[in-house]
Amino acid sequence: MTVAVTAGGRARTTSLRHRLAERGVDRTLLLLAPALAFVLVLFIYPFAYGLQLSFTPAEGGGALANYREFFSDPYLRNTIWKTLGLGLPAALLNVLASVPIAYLMRGKVRGKRTLTTLLVVPITLGTVLTAQGLLMYAGPAGWLNKLLIVLHITDQPLPLVHNWTGVFLSLVITGFPFAFLLTLSYLSGIDPSLEKAAATLGAGPWERFRRVTMPLLAPGLAITFTLSFVLAFSVFPSAQLVGKPAGQTRVLSIAAYDAAFQKFDYSMGCAIAIIMAVVMLLVIALVMVWRATLYRGSTGGKG
Amino acid sequence: MATTIAGPASGRARPRWWAVAVWLVVGFFFLNLLALVASVVVDSFGTRWFGTWLPEAFTFHWYSDAWREFGLSSVLLVTLEVAVVVVAVSLLIGVPASYALARREFPGKRLVMVLFVLPILVPPITYGIPLATLLYKLHLAGSMPGVILANLVPAVPFVILTMTPFIEQIDPKIESAARMCGASTRSIFLHVLTPLLVPGILAASILVLVRTVGMFELTFLTAGPSSTTLVVALYNAVFAAGIRANQSVDAMAAIYTGSMLVLLVIALRYVNPTQLVTRPREEPAE
Known part of the structure; x- marks a missing residue:
């Protein structure tokens, strides 16, 4: 602002700044700039770059050549079903199993902190260690099979690793604690006095669960399911290590990785990554549409 | 029981x-x-x-074997370097942003929040492949800077989502009072805000540390021979099973388990278990 500026000009600039400040836009917002630039450059731009790359196939043949190849080659196309065939049952089991356990733990229960702490362990250890552990423990000479033979449940060691079962087990080991902790935090957000009110009105335990808790919990369960599904859907290390990466458990992420970093066809790799994102979004959208039909009011609690 | x-x-x-x-x-x-x-x-x-x-x-000899065969001293050093740099940079970028998000309501704030939630919601392998492709094209992947950049992508939003609710609960009147008593922005920041932020920053950094040490996908996609972290080295050893004795692979797995458990014990002193695995704040209101 120089002295030469007329009074009218000054008034206009101050008023603009003032108006912006009133809407919360001032210099403090500059603090956002580095983080915003970071996410745009390293997250949004790579996605856009990958999308564009997927439409410029390495071997020519038009913009859609990669996608056409993916959907016409059964070996590639079936990776979608294999991924869904692992991710959906695993996520469903994890969410369904966590409801009764979280229901028991919703109040002040002894050992709650211990249990939640223990449950964090498999998640922090991660899928690579889980995979190696499964190979040892559930392998043909592992303790699990030995025990099953000693107990005469089976004569032959059960094939629990290097197939679908192995990956499924690893998804349950890392996914169940995750689903449980989320469900527990949603359940703790439901006001317990609602249930007490239902009890005073004569509702039994099962009725209270079915008619009071469950409807309030359902939207939270939809979110839990979505996050568990996303987690299980992007399975990579365990599908490689305890699965059969060339056959039964050739999931989308393996196909994408192979294309991009084994065959060095980055264009195809990005195309598969995009297909993976789209399939995931479709499932999430379906769950969210279902969630929109549920009760969405207050749960009366702190959540 | x-x-x-x-x-x-x-x-x-x-x-x-x-x-x-x-x-x-x-x-x-x-x-x-x-x-x-x-x-x-x-x-x-x-x-x-x-x-x-x-x-x-x-x-005990599998441990010395594993230490030698897998070059664990350099692997551990790389893991430590990556983790420390990621924590430091993500705090530097994330904390100011969380301050702005906690203190201001502005048009487009929801969009900005969505932008910050996305890198945590989208599984790493999905955006990791295009990201690694881009980093290879820029000759950044296969080295430490590439690994660090890739690991920062979920770390920065994670710091923001941990710190924003933390800053929201610090009463803005404290800052106003300091300013009224004549403190400059600099001294407000150094003497008023920073001491109040320490617990939150501690929690955020330990969360990012645990997640970075355990982060497999992004490191795996961008690491070269000299920038392999412990979890990727473990994966490579398990994947190439048969080349080396299974016991030395297990020795490395035990070292990994041990270091993760140590981190976990430290982490649980500062944060509650749920924070370690889920987004620190519940689903943004819809």
Whole structure:
């Protein structure tokens, strides 16, 4: 602002700044700039770059050549079903199993902190260690099979690793604690006095669960399911290590990785990554549409 | 197990059959989990283990083998460097942003929040492949800067989502009071805000540390031979099983488990378990 500026000009600039400040836009917002630039450059731009790359196939043949190849080659196309065939049952089991356990733990229960702490362990250890552990423990000479033979449940060691079962087990080991902790935090957000009110009105335990808790919990369960599904859907290390990466458990992420970093066809790799994102979004959208039909009011609690 | 059988909040201590069944299932889960980790640890100490319940004899030499064969001293050093740099940079970028988000309501704030939630919601392998492709094109991947950049992508939003609610609960009147007493922006920041932010920053950094050390996908996609972290080295060893004795792979797995557990014990002093695995704040209101 120089002295030469007329009074009218000054008034206009101050008023603009003032108006912006009133809407919360001032210099403090500059603090956002580095983080915003970071996410745009390293997250949004790579996605856009990958999308564009997927439409410029390495071997020519038009913009859609990669996608056409993916959907016409059964070996590639079936990776979608294999991924869904692992991710959906695993996520469903994890969410369904966590409801009764979280229901028991919703109040002040002894050992709650211990249990939640223990449950964090498999998640922090991660899928690579889980995979190696499964190979040892559930392998043909592992303790699990030995025990099953000693107990005469089976004569032959059960094939629990290097197939679908192995990956499924690893998804349950890392996914169940995750689903449980989320469900527990949603359940703790439901006001317990609602249930007490239902009890005073004569509702039994099962009725209270079915008619009071469950409807309030359902939207939270939809979110839990979505996050568990996303987690299980992007399975990579365990599908490689305890699965059969060339056959039964050739999931989308393996196909994408192979294309991009084994065959060095980055264009195809990005195309598969995009297909993976789209399939995931479709499932999430379906769950969210279902969630929109549920009760969405207050749960009366702190959540 | 028996000690944990207790009634729900209502205070009735009468265990019901389904409650018992649920606890049995939980117990079964943990028993298997324990056996899973134990079989790795036992094998890493065993000499020969074939067809019996326990190895024939016990030894420590797989650990020195693993340490030498996998170059664990340099792997651990890389892991530490990556983790420390990621924590430091993500705090530098994330904390100011969380301050702005906590203190201001502005048009487009929801969009900005969505932008910051996305890198945490989208699984790393999905955006990791285009990101790694881009980093290779820029000749950044295969080296430390590439690994650090890739790991920062979920770390920065994670810091923001941890710190924003933390800053929101610091009363802005404290800052106004300091300013009214004549403090400059600089001294408000140094003498008022920073001391108040320390617990939050501590929690955020330990969360990012644990997540970065355990982050497999992004590091795997961008690491080269000299920038491999512990979890990627472990994956490579398991994947190439047969080249080396399984016991030395297990020894490395035990080292990894040990370091993760140490981090976890430290982490749980500052944050609650749920924060470690989920987004620190519940689903943004819809």
